[in-house]
Amino acid sequence: MPSLPKGPPRSLYKEFTPSIYFSYQEGRKSFQEGFLGITNNTSIVGFLHLSFPSNDPMYIKQIKLSFSGAEFIQLHDTGPKFLNYGTNSICNITTELWKSDNNDYKEIRNMILPFEIPLPNDIPSSLSVNKDRGKIEYSLRAIISRKPNIKTFQGSTKVIQCAYIVDRYSLPPSIPNPITWKNDKPKKGIGYEISLNDRVFGPRYPIIVRVKLTFFDARVSLEDIVISLKEYTAVTIKSEIKKKRKNVGKKIIKGKQIPISKETQYNECIMDINFTIPDDCLSIFNWSEESFHIEVTHKVKIKVNFGIFSRHNINLEVPVKIKNMMSEEEESCLVAELLHQEEISRYLDSETLQPRYDSSPPSYEPNLPTNQTSTLPSYSLNNNTDSQTSQT
Numbered sequence: 001m002p003s004l005p006k007g008p009p010r011s012l013y014k015e016f017t018p019s020i021y022f023s024y025q026e027g028r029k030s031f032q033e034g035f036l037g038i039t040n041n042t043s044i045v046g047f048l049h050l051s052f053p054s055n056d057p058m059y060i061k062q063i064k065l066s067f068s069g070a071e072f073i074q075l076h077d078t079g080p081k082f083l084n085y086g087t088n089s090i091c092n093i094t095t096e097l098w099k100s101d102n103n104d105y106k107e108i109r110n111m112i113l114p115f116e117i118p119l120p121n122d123i124p125s126s127l128s129v130n131k132d133r134g135k136i137e138y139s140l141r142a143i144i145s146r147k148p149n150i151k152t153f154q155g156s157t158k159v160i161q162c163a164y165i166v167d168r169y170s171l172p173p174s175i176p177n178p179i180t181w182k183n184d185k186p187k188k189g190i191g192y193e194i195s196l197n198d199r200v201f202g203p204r205y206p207i208i209v210r211v212k213l214t215f216f217d218a219r220v221s222l223e224d225i226v227i228s229l230k231e232y233t234a235v236t237i238k239s240e241i242k243k244k245r246k247n248v249g250k251k252i253i254k255g256k257q258i259p260i261s262k263e264t265q266y267n268e269c270i271m272d273i274n275f276t277i278p279d280d281c282l283s284i285f286n287w288s289e290e291s292f293h294i295e296v297t298h299k300v301k302i303k304v305n306f307g308i309f310s311r312h313n314i315n316l317e318v319p320v321k322i323k324n325m326m327s328e329e330e331e332s333c334l335v336a337e338l339l340h341q342e343e344i345s346r347y348l349d350s351e352t353l354q355p356r357y358d359s360s361p362p363s364y365e366p367n368l369p370t371n372q373t374s375t376l377p378s379y380s381l382n383n384n385t386d387s388q389t390s391q392t
Contacts, residue, residue: 005023005024022142024047025046031140032119036121044140047113048113051110052108059146060144060145060146061100061146062099064142065141067094067119067139068092069090069138070136071294073293088293123138124168125168129296133235134293138166168287170202170325178197179195184214189309190213190216191214191216194304196318199320204325204327207300213304214266225258225304228248228250229320230247230248230299230300233286236293249275297319
């Protein structure tokens, strides 16, 4: 039996049948085309496959495609065993994918239908918090109007439903928004100047903390510096707000690793600490996100400990945003798409000014299944990206 085209794993299907299934465009790893949150044109593109034995075809009148998303929340109400559920619709888009010519049932044995559904620019990413007490889910459904069969208890509608993961992206902040804490009073025993390089971070954009300490009291010694990233999740509804906290990652620098300069009047040390979000953490935490009743926020915490001289300990924290910033591969794809569209635009402009019937537009053909065509959307940058920083 030939292998099926690459598409969503069976675990994402609510009901899977090898006769009807979705697949990605060749060479792609998901349905999503474009970068939601960055480009104005983001779509779900792919194929719906129908394949039935020659002796057992399906008689179909119409096929619709539906993309929907909703927020689900689960809360304790009056007692530990009584739960309150809530649902908020995010989007619901339905389009006709295929229809028989005479509005009657047509015998179908093999058919491949390409599809493209534009995504709304403002929908949030898929997420799940607090063991599914709050989640945002999307699904792609093929709704098939078929000929009913009383003998086999076959109804008039066949639905194939597949979970869909929505990813939002952000560009890195164009202008950093650093923050600095400073205290250099000799009477305090310890002076410090601590700075954080920005307030928006992501997997490719690490947290950088510069720590400068001045030891006005020579007896004080540094034990360690701890940089940690905390995640706070809340599922709220009117009278109930419950926050949960977890440690996403932590970096500890021991005092013995930090050189102390004795060339000035007071002993000093200066160190830059880079904290990159660990790869093994990316799958267990969420990007900073807000929806109807689900909130995900983050804080950077900085602790400077002086051991037995704990009264000099420094504890700082600041709210930050963690965003799904593009990988180098994704950034290269975006640049290639934008350059291609610019080339197409220049070609069309030149044809408008002076028609040339012996030339063809620049080619950019995706690898598609035989006899299938698909039009790539025109990408343009979305000026209202998520990369804007928040003031604290």
